[in-house]
Amino acid sequence: MVFTTAMMLVRSRGPDEFWRKRKIFKIAAHFSGRRRNCYSIAIKAVHRALQFATIGRALRKSDMIVLWNTRIRAGCEEHGIELNTFKEGLSRCDIQLNKKVLADLAIWEPSTFKALSDLSKSVSIDYELPGSEKYNVPTNVVTRGLLKK
């Protein structure tokens, strides 16, 4: 134990009740009312908060996935391609970009994202994926299927 002040040294003697409670009060420091000052109330609130934190860790991941999907779908829509076709086209090209990176590209690198969507479009036309008949053939992409034709 490191004592930063003399007061702490005095308090450290005797039972470790003070230190045990201090750990809880530190977690409850930002709570409101008696939930931050009275131990018996604080401990209940801390237990509750920690349970929420555990649930929240899983929720945050799923929330982010939903948000990334929304953003990628919006980016795809700007270039007239569906999200599923876009993903399928990328995976057939073996482009292993995850949802987070694709969402970031859609926001910060619009031209890169357009290039990806063009690529995905021409691949989906090559493999005749469902829904690919309505796409215009991008002129800036050369695929193996085009060369064969």
Next chain:
Amino acid sequence: MSQFGRVKQWNTFARCWHLFDATWQNPLQCSPLIEKYLKGLHKPIYHPFVDCGDHVVIMNSKQIAFPGEEWRRRVYFHHTGYSGGASWTPAWELHEKDPTMIFRKAVYHYMKGNLFRRVVMERLHIYPDSNVPEEIMENITNQIQPLRPIPKTLDSYSNEEIEKYPKIIDYPQDYLLSK
């Protein structure tokens, strides 16, 4: 922030105005489409806490269509708060009272209830006919494509088109068509 960065931010978060013609459209099916533009789900910068949605102007809301028995069967509930204050209004009656109400309720109920819902709804402008005020019409930059094609009524065909329409048989002279 540099001057260029500031202009870039203005352009990114600028609100657009979209026009939607509700003629012959089902408001229940249109509401996901309207919600997308109201909340800004069509922008890659979307975030639920960021106010990045656009304005949507809906015109001809008097001309909406419901399938089947929906006008009679669909009932809107209201309660005044006093005892015996409940009332149920069928859709056709509500539409007669206020032609914009059904569309507004359809969009409002489709959206998930949270603190932003009423703020987002403020950006929805509904007009019963095509008389949209000039100060709103001048903002519009985009038209949302309707979900369903507007069917052509029999009255709108000219006599020439009806005569040219391909026939399977010619009716005999003495065949009487009921009027």
